[in-house]
Amino acid sequence: MARTKFSTLRDDVTAKDGASERIAAMRAEAIEEIRLFELRHREAVSQAELAGRLDVTQGAISKLEHADDVRVSTLRQYLEALGARLELVAVFDDEKRSVPVHLGRDSAA
Numbered sequence: 001m002a003r004t005k006f007s008t009l010r011d012d013v014t015a016k017d018g019a020s021e022r023i024a025a026m027r028a029e030a031i032e033e034i035r036l037f038e039l040r041h042r043e044a045v046s047q048a049e050l051a052g053r054l055d056v057t058q059g060a061i062s063k064l065e066h067a068d069d070v071r072v073s074t075l076r077q078y079l080e081a082l083g084a085r086l087e088l089v090a091v092f093d094d095e096k097r098s099v100p101v102h103l104g105r106d107s108a109a
Helices: 006-014 017-031 036-042 047-054 059-064 070-081
Strands: 088-092 097-101
Touching: 006 017, 036 059, 047 059, 047 070, 059 070
Parallel strands: none
Antiparallel strands: 088 097
């Protein structure tokens, strides 16, 4: 079975017309849709360390990171433990407008 070096494949792909634009768009899209565990990895925080910050088990962090449906308050706590804040935005595609959404008494701060 013949093998091709990654650098050769990369060069073949990037040589095609419009490749750099398509790659940049895909990269931007991927950054916009980051998963929780990827965000945690980028911050160089282990599940165990984050669990300690939140006073929960490591298993609870794993479960949260793989959940399909997460409470906003739980997501807010997770992000705050990573040093980030949660911002919610309602996007109206047909009107091309975005509106910040504030939930509860503490979220407008």
